[in-house]
Amino acid sequence: MDNHRYITLVEAAEAAAVRCSRWRFATADEVYDRNSLLGIAEIHDAENPTEEDSFYLVSPGGAIGFSDDGESIDWLFLPQNSTEDLPLTVKTQPVINFCATCGERALPGARFCGACGAKLC
Numbered sequence: 508m509d510n511h512r513y514i515t516l517v518e519a520a521e522a523a524a525v526r527c528s529r530w531r532f533a534t535a536d537e538v539y540d541r542n543s544l545l546g547i548a549e550i551h552d553a554e555n556p557t558e559e560d561s562f563y564l565v566s567p568g569g570a571i572g573f574s575d576d577g578e579s580i581d582w583l584f585l586p587q588n589s590t591e592d593l594p595l596t597v598k599t600q601p602v603i604n605f606c607a608t609c610g611e612r613a614l615p616g617a618r619f620c621g622a623c624g625a626k627l628c
């Protein structure tokens with residue numbers, strides 16, 4: 508999972524279309540190709556503006572998931588012949604509070620220690 512958060516279904520569908528060419532809807536037998544997926548996504552986005560905390564995710568295999576709370580994932584579209592193991596929760600990056608090298612407090616989200624320059628992850 509790259510954990511990239513897509514704000515619209517169209518963006519997620521375009522990303523998924525690079526990884527896969529046919530999908531089925533998770534809760535039905537309908538099958539979509541690239542064009543019908545993008546068509547559905549456009550209609551969906553027009554009818555359902557994304558709310559502030561919600562976003563879409565795309566799995567390495569091209570499955571499209573939706574999260575409305577930033578934690579749980581509903582997988583909406585699955586690659587047609589996928590046996591991918593899809594996570595049901597959003598994995599957040601572990602929070603690193605202290606530098607493992609020098610012990611200084613690290614700034615939130617920092618990738619390198621401000622005191623000694625060591626990489627924090």
Ligand SMILES: [Zn+2]
Binds near residue numbers: 607621624625
């Ligand atoms: Zn340090």
